[in-house]
Amino acid sequence: RVGALGGSRAVGVGRDFGELRLGAVMLVGDSGVGKTCLLVRFKDGAFLAGSFISTVGIDFRNKVLTVDGVKVKLQIWDTAGQERFRSVTHAYYRDAHALLLLYDVTNKASFDNIQAWLTEIHEYAQQDVVLMLLGNKVDSAQDRVVKREDGEKLAKEYGVPFMETSAKSGLNVELAFTAIAKELKHRSMKLPNEPKFKLHDYVKKEVRGSGCCRS
Numbered sequence: 001r002v003g004a005l006g007g008s009r010a011v012g013v014g015r016d017f018g019e020l021r022l023g024a025v026m027l028v029g030d031s032g033v034g035k036t037c038l039l040v041r042f043k044d045g046a047f048l049a050g051s052f053i054s055t056v057g058i059d060f061r062n063k064v065l066t067v068d069g070v071k072v073k074l075q076i077w078d079t080a081g082q083e084r085f086r087s088v089t090h091a092y093y094r095d096a097h098a099l100l101l102l103y104d105v106t107n108k109a110s111f112d113n114i115q116a117w118l119t120e121i122h123e124y125a126q127q128d129v130v131l132m133l134l135g136n137k138v139d140s141a142q143d144r145v146v147k148r149e150d151g152e153k154l155a156k157e158y159g160v161p162f163m164e165t166s167a168k169s170g171l172n173v174e175l176a177f178t179a180i181a182k183e184l185k186h187r188s189m190k191l192p193n194e195p196k197f198k199l200h201d202y203v204k205k206e207v208r209g210s211g212c213c214r215s
């Protein structure tokens, strides 16, 4: 299943094609925060237990949403959180119209690293990129180490919208992507760039541990 869409190109991302608007959304954040699971939940409505397959490089899926009567096709890029793939993901920032920046509410380090991610975003992404901060895995209430208020405070500090999500239960997943789609619906005509990437170079995956959303 890995790289099923690899090799195709996103033509006209960010352009206005009549009623269909197109936008590229990139998922970023530390390894293991749940980026792939969030995408699988959004795209397939599933959370599959199995082995933790860490993303290598970048993968993507498309999904069309209807917001306020307008169809918005999101091309969602799932990036590798691991440090060793950072140079690969850097190259994709400039083509992203929106970024979902994730941390894991059960992993303090992933929250502490958000500032570093924001610095990276500032350096590599478009200035007017749509950005949202997500605290994922809120279903794991007993393991939570990052309070909701801390997430809210950080988001406020940086002026970005914030939500807590669960790829496992589905909480707020559709809502987060819909909020992004709404923003892109308004902004899409101002974002005329087309991504120049070759996904098939990067869409391999590797098995890294246990307990994941993929079978």
Ligand SMILES: Nc1nc2c(ncn2[C@@H]2O[C@H](COP(=O)(O)OP(=O)(O)OP(=O)(O)O)[C@@H](O)[C@H]2O)c(=O)[nH]1
Binding pocket: 029, 030, 031, 032, 033, 034, 035, 036, 037, 038, 052, 053, 054, 055, 056, 079, 080, 081, 082, 136, 137, 138, 139, 140, 165, 166, 167, 168, 169, 210, 211, 212, 213
């Ligand atoms: N309880 C719970 N576990 C989750 C959730 N989302 C992801 N996980 C688990 O967290 C682990 C990592 O999930 P991934 O989606 O592969 O993480 P990732 O951010 O894509 O990781 P990289 O590909 O290495 O960057 C897996 O074991 C998942 O089962 C969630 O919402 N709740």
